[in-house]
Amino acid sequence: MVEIGKDDLPSEAARRDYSIVVRDVRKSYRVGPVDVEALRGVDLKVPAGSIVALTGKSGSGKSTLLHILGTLDQPTSGQVLLHGTEVSTMTDLVASQFRNSSVGFVFQMNNLLGEFSASENVMLPGLIAGAPHAAVQDRARKLLSAVGLGARLNHRPGELSGGEQQRVAIARALIMAPPILLADEPTGNLDQKTSHEIQELLMHICRENHVTMILVTHDLDLARRLPSQVIMEDGRVIQGDFTH
Ligand SMILES: Nc1ncnc2c1ncn2[C@@H]1O[C@H](COP(=O)(O)OP(=O)(O)OP(=O)(O)O)[C@@H](O)[C@H]1O
Ligand SMILES: [Mg+2]
Secondary structure, three states, X not given: OOXXXXXXXXXXXXXXXXXXXXXXXXXXXXXXXXXXEEEEEEEEEEEOOOEEEEEEOOOOOHHHHHHHHOOOOOOOEEEEEEOOEEOOOOOHHHHHHHHHHHEEEEEOOOOOOOOOOHHHHHHHHHHHOOOXXXXXXXXXXXXXXXXXXXXXXXXXXXXXXXXXXXXXXXXXXXXXXXXXXXXXXOOOOOOHHHHHHHHHHHHHHHHHHOOEEEEEOOOHXXXXXXXXXXXXXXXXXXXXXXXX
């Protein structure tokens, strides 16, 4: 069970209303004289609390879409609304503040800071946001216990297994209690058994806390275990739930 205090969860209204809305999102990259069209008109409407597997061949645009959803990148055209807030046109500063409180990320490479303990790594986004140290520390401890690392709080990433490191990254992604979690091949570097454990953990946490999750994976067996599916090809969503 994930023990997260009620106060840490998104408000009732936020949970009820929250959704991801993507309207005709396009993204081109200029590479020398060539325009690469990474996204060619994506439309999606994801209800709050959905747990979605995003699949598609390499180069189909999955990571590009995830970065745009997470305000790490802007679309060339089109709209992205997160919980009714248009994020596609935010300035970098506003986007980074919004992102810190609203979106958690888990990547294939966990990007944990090697000099810091598991607990400190998890606390960092909370401290950057200016939350009180004791409260952040307490929540980091709870989250690390929830992902099965209650006995590893003071280990540095180099002293943890790959699966344990990814659990730390999951706890870090949840420290601000974001209503949305974006995971880009979070188990890409792990063996199958550990992959399934991490995936189950992610699903469990999202269900318990009514978090909307989009999880990119190449593992179709893993994708099928998720309640909803979206499949991309050549920069478009070609099949799945939530198209409109
Ligand atoms: N910064 C960039 N500059 C130019 N082209 C890019 C850039 N980022 C991505 N692309 C191109 O956009 C397309 C989509 O890339 P993206 O990384 O979104 O694919 P993906 O579906 O995540 O693939 P994979 O499964 O291999 O991770 C690819 O053709 C890629 O070459
Ligand atoms: Mg990718």
